Amino acid sequence: MVPPDDADALEWLAFEQAGVLTTAQLSGLLSEGTVRGRISSGRWRSICRGVLLTGNGRLTRDQQLWVAVLAAGPAAVLAGVTAAAEAGVRGLRREPLHVLVPATRRAARTTLRRLPIDMPGVLVHRTSVLPEAHLQLARPPRTTTARALVDAAGWAAGVDEAQALLAAGCQQRRVLPEELDAVLAVLRRAPRRQLIQQAVTDIAGGAQALSEIDFLRLCRRHRLPAPDLQRHRVDAAGRNRWLDAYWREWRVQVEVDGAHHMDARQWAADMRRQNDIWTSGDRILRFPAWLVRARPDEVAETVRRALVAAGWTATPPLRRPGQK
Known part of the structure; x- marks a missing residue:
């Protein structure tokens, strides 16, 4: 009130x-x-x-965020997935809370270890680079969405999680690839900087989901021609559709299915859409996202066969050192 x-x-x-x-x-x-x-x-x-x-x-969520910032000491701000979630990025972990403090001072770690039971854990990170442009005018204070996602990707437990965070922010239209690039230009020593830069480049090229990023890299690694990503088309009923990956010259399309494709209603809609594509004369291949990550060689060989069948002349595979 x-x-x-x-x-x-x-x-x-x-x-x-x-x-x-x-x-x-x-x-x-x-x-x-x-x-x-x-x-x-x-x-x-x-x-x-x-x-x-x-x-x-008991502490509300807003109060927990304020406790994290105030207990960490002067100039502390919410950061990483915590700041990104406050900016509206969905599907991120709510705990622990991430706070960023200037490297020139020490956070009150002893105080943060003695928080009450209704308060989630707080992870304090230190930085020597935090310009005003990376701070959001918000209460509690936090980093911008772009800085939050770059930091979150650097602090993530693994590579897949790091890429998923960046993809989620862009896919949900909470941040632009150019904004992530601008942050990386300032953070020259950011953890996983090269990985983040490559992910941002892929996203800017149209790969807006982690599965699509994996697929684009698979094409490069196996010397397949680069597809168009998220290409717009209008189906037989006049509805707008977006193709995950499409080779216009050979009329071959690939769909990378995420978890939502396991839903029965989504499955039926996907079958209708697939039939519409086949009757238009295009070839369509479908792979679950986990298969793209876990068995990239198998996926690449299937795509290669489809492209060759459609008229593409395959590039001879590179020979490994010592291979005859």
């Missing part, structure tokens, strides 16, 4: 920070005795050293 017009500074501060305050912020507003009295009476709640809640209930 928005405070009334005659609200004092304390009420406005509590409103802006979801009721989470630091003792330093209160020093000029209330005496130490008054603060201790409100905590001991149960009106307020002590969250951790130097951070309290102007209430006594």
